[in-house]
Amino acid sequence: MNKTLLVFLIVCLVVFTTLIKNSSKNLEDEIFTKKENIRILKKEVSDLLLEYNYLSSAEQLLKYQSRYFEEELVQKKLNQFEIIKNINNKIEIKKIIKNQNE
Secondary structure, X not given: OHHHHXXXXXXXXXXXXXXXXXHHHHHHHHHHHHHHHHHHHHHHHHHHHHHHHHHHOHXXXXXXXXXXHOOOOOXXXXXXXXXXXXXXXXEEEEEOOOOOOO
16 A cells, blocks of 8 residues: 555656646746847837937938938928828818918
């Protein structure tokens, strides 16, 4: 009786250890995958932030204007912009921002 109980206990411990080891391996794999995804996303955010900061700086925009457009660009006020829509061959023009005097 003692020997069978001891064998049963050892088998239970081996099975229990195997289950725990398997589940911890799965958790480690998930953690690794998440860390890799985070690393990739951090690199992408870093690249996008660098691109945004580089392209949106006033000096860069002025440099691009002088390099590519020369005299083609004209400064306009925000209330001078309009939205043009073509609905059923009827053209509709709407101001983006109305003048404060209107």
